[in-house]
Amino acid sequence: MVDTATEACIAAVCRVRPPGETVDGRADADVTVLASRAPIDARRHGELLAPLITQVLDEAGVGTGDLDGVVAGVGPGPFTSLRVGVVTAASVAHALGLRAVGVCSLDAIPDADASQDVVVVTDARRREVYWARYRDGARTEGPDVARPADLLARLGGDEVVVGSAAHLTPELAERALPDLPRYPRPGALAQLARAAMLAAEPPGPLVPLYLRRPDATPPAAARPPETVPPTGATL
Amino acid sequence: MTTVLGFETSCDETGVGIVRDGELLADALASSVDEHARFGGVVPEVAARAHVSSIVPTVERAVELAGERAGVRLADVDAVAVTAGPGLAGALLVGVAAAKAYAVALGVPLLGVHHLAAHVAVDTLEHGPLPQPVVALLVSGGHSSLLRVPDLAGAPVEPLGATVDDAAGEAFDKVARLLGLPFPGGPPIDREARSGQVSIAFPRGKAADGTLDFSFSGLKTAVARWVEARRRAGEPVPVADVAASFQEAVADVLTAKAVAACRADGINTLVIGGGVAANSRLRALAQQRCEAAGIRLRVPRPGLCTDNGAMVAALGYLQVEAGVTPSPLDLGADPALPLVRSAARS
Ligand SMILES: [Zn+2]
Numbered sequence: 001m002v003d004t005a006t007e008a009c010i011a012a013v014c015r016v017r018p019p020g021e022t023v024d025g026r027a028d029a030d031v032t033v034l035a036s037r038a039p040i041d042a043r044r045h046g047e048l049l050a051p052l053i054t055q056v057l058d059e060a061g062v063g064t065g066d067l068d069g070v071v072a073g074v075g076p077g078p079f080t081s082l083r084v085g086v087v088t089a090a091s092v093a094h095a096l097g098l099r100a101v102g103v104c105s106l107d108a109i110p111d112a113d114a115s116q117d118v119v120v121v122t123d124a125r126r127r128e129v130y131w132a133r134y135r136d137g138a139r140t141e142g143p144d145v146a147r148p149a150d151l152l153a154r155l156g157g158d159e160v161v162v163g164s165a166a167h168l169t170p171e172l173a174e175r176a177l178p179d180l181p182r183y184p185r186p187g188a189l190a191q192l193a194r195a196a197m198l199a200a201e202p203p204g205p206l207v208p209l210y211l212r213r214p215d216a217t218p219p220a221a222a223r224p225p226e227t228v229p230p231t232g233a234t235l
Numbered sequence: 236m237t238t239v240l241g242f243e244t245s246c247d248e249t250g251v252g253i254v255r256d257g258e259l260l261a262d263a264l265a266s267s268v269d270e271h272a273r274f275g276g277v278v279p280e281v282a283a284r285a286h287v288s289s290i291v292p293t294v295e296r297a298v299e300l301a302g303e304r305a306g307v308r309l310a311d312v313d314a315v316a317v318t319a320g321p322g323l324a325g326a327l328l329v330g331v332a333a334a335k336a337y338a339v340a341l342g343v344p345l346l347g348v349h350h351l352a353a354h355v356a357v358d359t360l361e362h363g364p365l366p367q368p369v370v371a372l373l374v375s376g377g378h379s380s381l382l383r384v385p386d387l388a389g390a391p392v393e394p395l396g397a398t399v400d401d402a403a404g405e406a407f408d409k410v411a412r413l414l415g416l417p418f419p420g421g422p423p424i425d426r427e428a429r430s431g432q433v434s435i436a437f438p439r440g441k442a443a444d445g446t447l448d449f450s451f452s453g454l455k456t457a458v459a460r461w462v463e464a465r466r467r468a469g470e471p472v473p474v475a476d477v478a479a480s481f482q483e484a485v486a487d488v489l490t491a492k493a494v495a496a497c498r499a500d501g502i503n504t505l506v507i508g509g510g511v512a513a514n515s516r517l518r519a520l521a522q523q524r525c526e527a528a529g530i531r532l533r534v535p536r537p538g539l540c541t542d543n544g545a546m547v548a549a550l551g552y553l554q555v556e557a558g559v560t561p562s563p564l565d566l567g568a569d570p571a572l573p574l575v576r577s578a579a580r581s
Contacts, residue, residue: 050564
């Protein structure tokens with residue numbers, strides 16, 4: 001599984017236990033992380049990801065032919081790096097004839113057992129954050145993109161803030177948990193994808209969560225020469 | 236047998252090609268050109284997003300075509316080639332990520348190639364091996380270059396000349412917009428020009444400066460001034476004549492310099508590629524001037540001149556056959572890949 005929605009370039013191999021399967025007569029954990037790498041280098045996901053995939057496969061002793069599915073964090077995240085993970089996952093899945101399951105990257109960041117509401121924030125650049133709110137491990141709001149001040153204005157009093165952008169502004173940092181989770185956790189991504197991975201119906205194609213429209217301003221409209229009168233034209 | 240899967244995403248075309256032993260088995264293409272039309276030019280972020288949604292379906296289509304034609308399956312692929320540059324950064328990155336993923340998943344080598352060298356290599360699919368060296372004239376919306384190509388297997392490709400401002404295709408787009416013709420401007424200008432007369436003497440930028448460089452910005456401005464003067468005078472704009480005269484100016488400069496490049500180096504084969512190579516006047520004038528100069532002209536059919544995956548697979552195939560060292564898996568997309576090698580830097 002891969003996630004390139006944050007500064008971390010994540011590649012991991014996980015074993016996902018089908019329901020009811022037991023190991024030595026006892027139920028194993030749903031998800032076991034066999035190998036995982038997550039270097040922090042926001043600008044080099046394109047270079048880093050493919051070698052990391054071969055490394056974690058080697059480390060886990062798993063060949064590409066042993067894989068049963070591919071999981072991708074589909075963001076939200078900065079467009080260029082986000083695309084690296086999504087395209088890589090979709091391509092690997094197609095090449096191996098496997099299903100590719102997309103998961104909201106923010107969902108894999110918080111620890112599920114927090115007693116308070118948790119707001120996850122990651123860096124959206126341009127002084128904005130991607131964010132989502134969770135209660136008892138379930139997303140209750142978002143994902144969305146906002147300026148930190150606007151996000152804080154809509155929060156109640158008792159949410160804690162986690163995620164890689166939790167220290168982006170002093171106001172966010174005031175609510176940041178000490179020792180907070182910053183990046184998507186591979187085990188959580190696999191756990192979140194588990195149901196879709198084991199479901200009978202194949203999932204749809206991976207779709208990145210951009211949450212912003214492309215920057216593009218149309219140039220001044222062309223004037224068809226024959227139809228526009230030379231003077232007194234109202235456009 | 237050697238089967239190569241090629242990826243091209245340097246601009247607005249998602250191209251995936253499959254070449255086996257020098258034979259084109261599949262050339263699948265998805266274009267986001269319609270999404271850019273209202274902007275009058277390619278919007279990088281729109282192009283990159285379109286590549287993401289198109290890439291796997293385009294590979295599926297290519298594999299289907301190769302299967303129908305030759306029973307080739309994805310598992311038969313021996314190497315993956317990809318345009319590493321030059322081009323739009325975000326767009327390139329999608330193709331590079333996909334190519335690496337297929338290479339890793341299929342357990343085959345990766346070859347990062349130069350986009351312009353691939354434009355030259357594609358001609359081998361139609362007209363067989365290229366003599367060494369050749370002169371290549373590559374003209375499109377993104378590039379206008381004259382190159383000396385010794386061979387395509389990794390020996391340095393030498394730039395002989397290039398545009399100093401707009402690419403030739405860009406000039407077509409801008410003039411089309413001036414004339415109220417749709418984007419991209421090449422096909423509608425070619426169409427209009429057929430019923431027009433070459434009656435306006437537009438300038439030939441850098442034609443007589445003794446270099447092999449081009450300039451199209453002055454030409455574009457001259458067309459704009461001419462059209463504006465007509466409008467101010469309250470006279471109708473003869474669109475067909477303007478298109479024909481503009482197209483003539485572009486074709487004149489490009490072919491004159493290409494022939495001069497061949498002569499200067501004593502090279503007797505000229506290859507023309509890139510989207511503008513589809514222009515009927517450029518093809519006709521190049522043919523006429525090459526014949527007069529004793530130069531053999533090679534132009535792939537229009538569908539192979541524009542950006543596509545076949546050209547990348549064609550170059551990848553030549554490189555595999557020549558034993559070129561594969562690219563490392565940390566190959567990066569390089570928007571400004573310099574024109575020195577046909578193999579992308581590692
Ligand atoms: Zn091109």
